[in-house]
Amino acid sequence: xxxxxxxxxxxxxxxxxxxxxxxxxxxxxxxxxxxxxxxxxxxxxxxxxxxxxxxxxxxxxxxxxxxxxxxxxxxxxxxxxxxxxxxxxxxxxxxxxxxxxxxxxxxxxxxxxxxxxxxxxxxxxxxxxxxxxxxxxxxxxxxxxxxxxxxxxxxxxxxxxxxxxxxxxxxxxxxxxxxxxxxxxxxxxxxxxxxxxxxxxxxxxxxxxxxxxxxxxxxxxxxxxxxxxxxxxxxxxxxxxxxxxxxxxxxxxxxxxxxxxxxxxxxxxxxxxxxxxxxxxxxxxxxxxxxxxxxxxxxxxxxxxxxxxxxxxxxxxxxxxxxxxxxxxxxxxxxxxxxxxxxxxxxxxxxxx
Numbered sequence: 001x002x003x004x005x006x007x008x009x010x011x012x013x014x015x016x017x018x019x020x021x022x023x024x025x026x027x028x029x030x031x032x033x034x035x036x037x038x039x040x041x042x043x044x045x046x047x048x049x050x051x052x053x054x055x056x057x058x059x060x061x062x063x064x065x066x067x068x069x070x071x072x073x074x075x076x077x078x079x080x081x082x083x084x085x086x087x088x089x090x091x092x093x094x095x096x097x098x099x100x101x102x103x104x105x106x107x108x109x110x111x112x113x114x115x116x117x118x119x120x121x122x123x124x125x126x127x128x129x130x131x132x133x134x135x136x137x138x139x140x141x142x143x144x145x146x147x148x149x150x151x152x153x154x155x156x157x158x159x160x161x162x163x164x165x166x167x168x169x170x171x172x173x174x175x176x177x178x179x180x181x182x183x184x185x186x187x188x189x190x191x192x193x194x195x196x197x198x199x200x201x202x203x204x205x206x207x208x209x210x211x212x213x214x215x216x217x218x219x220x221x222x223x224x225x226x227x228x229x230x231x232x233x234x235x236x237x238x239x240x241x242x243x244x245x246x247x248x249x250x251x252x253x254x255x256x257x258x259x260x261x262x263x264x265x266x267x268x269x270x271x272x273x274x275x276x277x278x279x280x281x282x283x284x285x286x287x288x289x290x291x292x293x294x295x296x297x298x299x300x301x302x303x304x305x306x307x308x309x310x311x312x313x314x315x316x317x318x319x320x321x322x323x324x325x326x327x328x329x330x331x332x333x334x335x336x337x338x339x340x341x342x343x344x345x346x347x348x349x350x351x352x353x
Contacts, residue, residue, distance in 0.1 A: 004095040006036040006344065007081065007120075009111065010058070011043040014103030015190040015211065021058055023319035024100040026326070028055055030336040031098075031344075039081070039092060041070050043101075051083055074117040096347055097122040100319065104185060107316045108134035121351035123343045125315040129290040133315045136216050137184045139289065143310055146288050148281055150310040151300075152219040155184075158209045164202055171201065171217050178220045181205055183212035194220070221309050223302040226268075228282040229317070229328040230295050231339075233346050236286050238279035239328035243268040264324055266331045271306050278308055285313060293346050296325045 008031075010024035011017050021042070031038055040052035042063050051068035052058060069084040083090040097120050099111050109131035115122040125133065132138045137155050144150070154171050161167060171179070181204035183191040191211035195201040201217075208215040225246065229239040243265040282297040289295075296317035300309040317325035319336075329339050 002033060002035050002037050004036050005039055005093060006031060007039050007041060007094045007097040009041050009043065009097065009099045009101060009106075010052075011045070012101045012103070012106040013043065013045055013047050014101070014105055014107075015186060016102035017045055019318060019320065020100055020102050020106070022321075023102070023323070025055055025058055026319040026321070026336065027098060027100050027340055030340045032337065032341060036095075036344075039094070041081070042066075043106075047105075072114060072118060074114070076117075076119040079118055079120050094118075094120050096120070096344055096351075098344065098347075099124065100316065102316055102318065103190070104134070107314075108185065119351075121347045123347045124293045125289075125291045125295065129292065130315050133289050133291065133295070133313045135185050135214070136182060136312060137214055139313055140216075142288055143285060146284060148285065148310050149307060151180075151221050154217045156205065156215040156217060158213040158215070161205055161209055164205070167205065168198055168201055172198075175217060175219060177201075180218045180220060181208050182216045182218065183208045184214035184216055186211040221300040221302055221311075223300040223309070224268075225311070226270075226278060226299045226301055227324045227328070228278050228297050228299070229325045230282050230286040230291070230297060231293075231329065231342065233292055233350060236283055236291070238282045239332055240267050241270065241275050241278055242266050242324045242328050244324075264322065264327065266327055270301070274301060274306065274308065281308060281310065285310065289313060291315060292350060293343055294325065 008024055008028055010020050012020055028038055042050050042052050044064060049070040050063060050066040051070050052063040057063040071082040073080050073082055080091050080093050083092060097115055099106060099122060101107055107130060109127040112127045112130050116127060140150060140153060154174050156167055178194055178196045181193055181195055191208050193204040193207055195204045205215060225244040227242045230236050245263040278299055285297055286295055296314045298311040300311055302309055319326055326336050326339055
């Protein structure tokens with residue numbers, strides 16, 4: 001049996017619960033079990049932590065009926081989880097954690113803060129970078145500060161929608177249709193829609209408000225959708241470029257995970273110099289956002305002038321069969337087991353440092 005224990009946490013209370021489970025299976029199947037005992041924990045949609053006994057139970061959903069509850073102790077001396085077996089509990093030491101959680105309550109600095117309190121090394125970005133990267137509004141403020149072009153935007157608070165006409169007038173003073181409307185802190189394109197007119201804008205604002213109290217209304221950038229993976233700590237490096245060919249008007253949640261006509265292209269043909277420009281800007285953004293471990297950084301290549309325009313950043317990108325992050329590194333010769341091992345190693349070295 002391996003000497004070290006790795007805690008893999010999945011599920012969660014976000015709209016990306018199901019995607020997290022699929023990503024976690026990929027991660028689990030690529031962890032070196034000669035080096036690590038894998039302890040799997042699922043967080044239900046209502047926030048209960050449960051021990052998972054097998055990958056099969058993740059795939060068929062039976063883990064939700066598990067009887068062993070889990071508590072992460074913030075006691076820094078032991079760095080452990082407690083397995084609650086009815087009237088007694090079991091202590092399990094944790095050497096490193098891999099939070100395969102997407103969206104709110106997982107990718108936003110909350111669980112990262114819990115691991116910090118417990119002094120358990122964990123894969124991925126820290127509290128500050130996770131929180132700022134999850135909130136698209138604050139991401140934009142930071143990216144503005146380093147002079148990288150991004151879509152123009154208007155920020156709206158949910159409570160302002162009580163005066164919808166006033167909000168729409170303010171947006172129309174600064175933007176032209178069509179516009180994209182996004183929850184500030186939702187992922188996988190949840191709650192995102194495109195508005196071509198006032199009526200669609202009102203509906204889009206209400207939809208976004210169902211997902212978050214802060215809303216972004218963005219300029220529509222017409223162009224190619226490109227993605228770049230970044231890996232590392234103090235000296236991060238960028239992968240090659242991937243291109244999204246969405247089956248919908250934009251790469252929505254449904255187009256991403258349910259529409260087989262959506263495609264991804266690794267190493268697409270780009271105008272001269274644009275691949276290096278995107279890679280360089282991806283690393284600059286990664287550093288400016290204080291990221292560590294991994295992030296996927298998305299851009300547009302605008303029609304007409306081929307200008308590189310930053311779109312958004314994901315600090316825990318998907319690890320599903322169609323996810324760009326692992327595919328981009330596979331194209332560079334780093335297999336999924338090697339990638340997972342590098343991420344775990346980076347987490348442990350950061351803690352030791």
